[in-house]
Amino acid sequence: MYDKPIRVRIAPSPTGNCHVGTARTALYNYLFARKNGGKFILRIDDTDTKRNSIESEEGVLEGLRWVGLDWDEGPDVGGPYGPYRQSERLDLYHKYVQQLLDEGKAYECFCTPEELAAEREAQNARKEDPRYSGRCLHLTQEEKDAFRAEGRKAAIRLRVPDDKISFHDVIRGMVESDGALMGDFVIQKSDGIPLYNFATVIDDHVMEISHVIRAAEHISNTFPQVVIYRALGWELPEFAHLVLLLNPDKTKISKRKGAVYLGEFAAMGYLPEAMLNFNAFLGWNPGGEELQEILTKEELIELFSLERCTQSNAVFDPVKLDWMNGMWIRKLSASEVAERVLPFMQKAGMIGPVSEDQMLYLTKLISLIHERLPRLDAAPESLSYFYCDWSVDEVALDLFASKKQTPSDIVMLLKRTLDLLLQTEFAAEPMEAAMNQLCDDMQWKKGDFFMPLRVAFTNRKVSPPLFHTMELIGRARVIARMEMAIAALEK
RNA sequence: GGCCUCUUCGUCUAGUGGUCUAGGACGCUGCCCUCUCACGGCGGUAACAGGGGUUCGAAGCCCCUAGGGGCUACCA
Secondary structure, three states: OOOOOOEEEEOOOOOOOOEHHHHHHHHHHHHHHHHOOOEEEEOEOOOOOOOOOHHHHHHHHHHHHHOOOOOOEEOOOEOOOOOOEHHHOHHHHHHHHHHHHHOOOEEEEOOOHHHHHHHHHHHHHOOOOOOOOOOOOOOOHHHHHHHHHOOOOOEEEEOOOOOEEEEEEOOOEEEEEEHHHOOOEEEEOOOOOEOHHHHHHHHHHHOOOOEEEEEHHHHHHHHHHHHHHHHHOOOOOEEEEEOOEEOOOOOEOOOOOOOOEHHHHHHOOOOHHHHHHHHHOOOEOOOOOOOOOOOOHHHHHHHOOHHHEOOOOEEOOHHHHHHHHHHHHHHOOHHHHHHHHHHHHHHOOOOOOOOHHHHHHHHHHHHHHHHHOOOHHHHHHHHHHHHOOOOHHHOOHHHHOOOOOOHHHHHHHHHHHHHHHHOOOOOHHHHHHHHHHHHHHHOOOHHHHHHHHHHHHHOOOOOOOHHHHHHHHOHHHHHHHHHHHHHHHHO
């Protein structure tokens, strides 16, 4: 299918957190590699020494692992093309910078940031496009020495030929621009650190990356990168630029307009399976008339292809994520959900250290709310009345209010039900039979009959079906709560 | 501003010149199920950005316009 070995990479900067956009790009690289028997490589792009720190690398890796991705080569697992941090590959970049310098394809530039800014400003004032003038290109040795004597350090610029620049993109076809518009750009800062565009090209080539799959914001970076490939005489990899993720207002996805880090989604009770699944459909779909959207990682691998990636930006819709998360929760077994819900219950202070009995109980509770749980973090709230009691003063009297029944009607109902329960086996089925019978005998509508009972048992108007709920609340507490409700109503 | 790029229901999308009175999913909504809430089932709502071509025929090809987005650093 492909003539070269497939090698793809995700190259995040170590920012401490894993951004959804990073996760989505990583996912597509991963799916492509796994689908085609290639290698998926993780490389840390940490050449921005001002902003990055080695410690913040782990947060990114953690996020990627959380959604279920694993890589064949990377800073943590090693590999034959290492090291996998750009900050540890500086000698390599210097070697190629030197080569370009020796070949006259690059030159030293002693301009200060202030001088460059002034130049840009002047160009703007003249309504010209800001672009480096190339004034350091013809510096004599004496002039360079003079700058050095001043203490200036040189940045290195690449000479950009006035040619058309084009590359092939698997998703977008041929993309073309003109080198004449570009101006000689910096490939190495005066502190000796290479710029992103340069380091990326060197690494992608040296690591034998076959397909550069990355977000669309890099399309314009690709032009200078192509110039670098050509200067070095290297063949271009295949490119594939993925659509951008957008906020609901169509601006580029950002913090402030909602969650963007995987850690935040985890804390909100989203399942990694759902995040993965949802991300997969942001800019890709397997096609077909009746498309199946709930897919496992394995199914996605099977279905994935770069050719089916879409080409217009996609809004990250949290509402649809919620739906998909609910689907995934229902796909898991009750005990699996219980395990994942446990940390949320503990955080809410409802469960301390767990015993086997408690896990068993939690699992039973989960099976009651399983299909009512959109996110794991909703569990503590919807299970609170199983774990927490309340006093007479806290009985939610207003919830008993009804146009059809007076408080004394309700008290009567509670008393008769209480009598009945005292002589009924405390299990869902027998209670259901007995209480339905009572309802018929009293000739109340079912809704009118059961709602006050629900309020008495749970202190709320929404709960899972009553009989199993009662069974799990337990006989003593059900009875106590009924007596308490009666007392509160009679006050 | 310049360069690049994109444009089908509110959102994610199917669609590769006739099978499109444009299909699916989320959302919203009606009905059914039902002790509440959910789940589930069956319906409904809603789109080819606009204008010119090309063609017997255009959502799909070409051109223009408009709009969105990205980039425009000694950031990545």
